[in-house]
Amino acid sequence: MQSKQLFPLKIFLFFALLIWNIGIFSPCFIGKENLFxxxxxxxxxxxxxxxxxxxxxxxxxxxxxxxxxxxxIYFGALLAAGFNLLPxxxxxxxxxxxxxxxxxxxxxxxxxxGVYQYNxxxxxxxxxxxxxxxxxxxxxxxxxxxxxxxxxTSS
Amino acid sequence: MKKYLPAxxxxxxxxxxxxxxxIKSFSCCLIVPGAxxxxxxxxxxxxKNFERIxxxxxxxxxxxxxxxxxxxxxxxDLLITFITKTNDFVEALPQSETLIKExxxxxxxxxSLKLMKQMVKEIQRTGFSGLYLFILFTSNFLTxxxxxxxxxxxxxxxxxxxxxxx
Numbered sequence: 088m089q090s091k092q093l094f095p096l097k098i099f100l101f102f103a104l105l106i107w108n109i110g111i112f113s114p115c116f117i118g119k120e121n122l123f124x125x126x127x128x129x130x131x132x133x134x135x136x137x138x139x140x141x142x143x144x145x146x147x148x149x150x151x152x153x154x155x156x157x158x159x160i161y162f163g164a165l166l167a168a169g170f171n172l173l174p175x176x177x178x179x180x181x182x183x184x185x186x187x188x189x190x191x192x193x194x195x196x197x198x199x200x201g202v203y204q205y206n207x208x209x210x211x212x213x214x215x216x217x218x219x220x221x222x223x224x225x226x227x228x229x230x231x232x233x234x235x236x237x238x239x240t241s242s
Numbered sequence: 243m244k245k246y247l248p249a250x251x252x253x254x255x256x257x258x259x260x261x262x263x264x265i266k267s268f269s270c271c272l273i274v275p276g277a278x279x280x281x282x283x284x285x286x287x288x289x290k291n292f293e294r295i296x297x298x299x300x301x302x303x304x305x306x307x308x309x310x311x312x313x314x315x316x317x318x319d320l321l322i323t324f325i326t327k328t329n330d331f332v333e334a335l336p337q338s339e340t341l342i343k344e345x346x347x348x349x350x351x352x353x354s355l356k357l358m359k360q361m362v363k364e365i366q367r368t369g370f371s372g373l374y375l376f377i378l379f380t381s382n383f384l385t386x387x388x389x390x391x392x393x394x395x396x397x398x399x400x401x402x403x404x405x406x407x408x
Contacts, residue, residue: 122338123354130331131381134260134315135389140337148341225392228399232297235402 093230094172100226101168108165111158114149125149142205155207156191159214160221167219171226179223187220246306248284252277253310260311261318274386275393278307282397292405295398304394308387315386316379324369331374332362 110128117124129138129152136153143150144158151158170177179187191213198205256277259265265273281303286292323329335358364371 121354122351123357126338126354126358127377130377131384133330134382134385225395225399228395229297231399232402235294 093233096229097168097171097226100222101165101172104161104165104168104222108161111152111161112146114151115146118147128152142207142210144207144211154210156194156210156214159211160218162211163215163218163220164222166215167222171223177223178227179220181224184220184224187216191217246303246310248281248288249278249303249306250310252281252284253307254314255280256307256311257314257318260315261322274308274311274389275396277311278304278390278393279397279400281307282394282401286401294402294405297398300394300398301391302394303397304390304392305387306390307393308390309383311390312379312382312386315382316375319378320370320375323365323374327366327369329365329374332365335359335362 110132113128114125117128129150132138132152136157138150138152139154140150142154142156144155145151153161191210194209194213197203256273259273282295282300285303286295319329338358339355361371361373365374
């Protein structure tokens with residue numbers, strides 16, 4: 088019953104993230120001729136990422152809208168949103184959210200200390216884990232709020 | 243307006259932080275959500291109202307903080323562009339030009355480049371471009387309000403949880 092009530096919200100979040108991710112992956116399907124649209128989209132995503140060329144994946148010789156780490160975060164959130172549509176309840180604690188940020192934070196720290204060179208795939212994977220955890224955590228907050236309200240109205 | 247004074251203050255603070263180069267690239271999308279959480283805490287303290295934060299209020303605070311941050315970010319960017327007659331967009335254009343020449347993108351790309359060059363010329367000559375202002379405001383508005391609303395929801399969850407624990 089509870090999952091039925093929350094299903095429209097799950098669908099909304101999934102499609103919102105899908106649109107956001109389509110924008111990020113747009114260099115693969117807008118074609119390299121439409122450079123103005125590419126720049127327009129890049130400008131649109133600029134407030135959320137530094138967009139450094141050497142730290143981003145490319146497609147059709149065009150850079151993706153965000154860096155590998157940010158792409159990992161958003162793609163991870165999309166995967167979690169897709170997984171959330173299944174009738175399986177997954178919940179995480181605040182502590183788990185912090186644990187999931189550790190690989191990404193370690194990557195950033197080691198990179199800044201010069202322990203190793205920037206690796207796009209490593210950034211993508213660590214970002215993925217964090218993005219999925221953040222999505223589940225936020226969804227949990229929304230779910231708890233609705234459950235609390237329902238409890239109050241029924242009592 | 244008085245109701246959203248905390249959102250106004252933290253939105254302004256977020257815009258100041260987001261033009262500092264080092265912090266800007268480090269924080270990505272953390273500044274505005276953080277500002278919304280701070281706005282919700284400020285609102286509770288100012289009004290001495292520690293009741294459960296409602297869903298609508300969290301979303302509205304997120305939206306308003308994002309809106310205020312957008313207005314100030316756009317204003318600061320415009321002012322800096324007007325004074326220096328350059329910005330990130332102007333500096334990124336040579337990179338695109340090299341790309342087009344290197345990979346032979348075709349006539350449509352050349353046309354796109356012409357349009358962008360026109361915009362850059364306008365900025366370099368007068369320090370202002372209407373199209374640039376429109377794109378800047380729209381992109382900041384969309385991203386800041388989205389991340390502001392996310393911040394509002396996270397803040398609502400954290401503060402409501404703290405209230406239950408207390």
